[in-house]
Amino acid sequence: MDDALLTQVEAAESDLRTAAAARLAASTFDEVIAADQKIEPRDAMPEAYRKTLIRQIAQHAHSEIIGMQPEGNWISRAPSLKRKAILLAKVQDEAGHGLYLYAAAETLGVSRADLVDALLDGRQKYSSIFNYPTLTWADVGAIGWLVDGAAIVNQVPLCRCSYGPYARAMIRVCKEESFHQRQGYEILHTLAHGTEAQHAMAQDALDRWWYPSLAMFGPPDADSTHSERSMAWKIKRFSNDELRQRFVDMCVGQAEILGLRIPDDGLRWNEQRGAYDFTAPDYAELMRVIKGDGPCNRQRIEHRRRAHAEGAWVREAAEAYARKHATATVAA
């Protein structure tokens, strides 16, 4: 999958260059979209397109920032120095991804401070998956393999998104995510081939993370409110259900190599469809978690608010230093 992933990202990059080379008779919004070229920040665009992108990119950025918490929980308890260094690098990447995305959102005319406020006071959401707790070290592996894996399946098509700054941010993000997924898979592989207790811990993590990971692709197509218009605008390229299927088909072989069992009695190869049949996640649970009633919703937001408040003095000190320095420069 990972080679295929990077190949797909590179293909998106090269198609971007090819499409950009074509000369358009006119460059209205519709023509640019039809020619698979990119809309850039100061181009004319429908207000609803702008709003949809702000909502989607902000939610994505918030997910990266909140997503640091479940894994950050294990940095101090990683089982070795190597694992700790890797986990630190990964969590730092998530912060970086959040920043790329906030910067992309700002090109649409919103301020990062307003987006941060919208996250802190609950006006904007983040991915439901980060409201589940990381109970054991194996959960760090499961997050890398399944959660980052699902995120990649979602994000690779976004490298072709019609909005230039978002597409470019996603290319960077996807290239870095591939390390995240591999490191998680390696953790689980090590545990699954360790002692009996370690194997059981890996299986338990898969049991708990499987369905929430499937739910990351959002509600089924029939109930997806924003999908159709986003597809027409080429923000989105595949439906929720198509991407979910792609993810399941990828995971089956990977789970076999781990020697772990995907917790789904309905999972079987369907010759006719050329894909696996599987049990859908509990969408009612997904809705409950999105609405704020997941296992860790309150904890995640409280932690984020506290970190933001406790960092205030650092931001103030940096500002004071900049002011002092600016005055000194003028005086000299």
Add this chain to the structure above:
Amino acid sequence: MSGWPLWEVFVRPRRGLAHGHVGSLHAPDAEMALRNARDVYTRRQEGVSIWVVSAAAITASSPDEKDAFFDPAADKVYRHPTFYDVPEGAKHL
């Protein structure tokens, strides 16, 4: 943070290549912008040199003026070497 200016970040990937735009960030001053750009945009040896430029200091052409700005170049094919017929046998042209 609300008042922190926006900085555009340019990175030279390797010796011999030009700095290219990679993204932007907020920082209270140029020094912090440079340090933050190092952390945000070059975690994987993406560069050997970074420029940060205050976004407020950039004057950009407007998409509305695109035609007036760039169309005059469209009908001047004679600016490209491929416009010219080179007589057979002429060398070093």
